[in-house]
Amino acid sequence: MEVKKNVLSAIAAAVHLYMQAQQQVVAPFEDQQSIRSPGTAHSPWLIAGRQSAMDMRRLWQMRLVR
8 A cells, every 4th residue: 555645744744733732731730730749648447448348359259258
């Protein structure tokens, strides 16, 4: 299949314009994300609850709970 130069240049231009538009959308939010605080620490109760749920799921998958 022969690739025409004008089609190839149109595709490259479209991709370039799309990437520029994405950078313009993302650029204002990059500064805001760096300013934000890291957030609250994870609760030990939350971690223990998730671990318990994962342990129970693993037991059910291994068919050990009967």
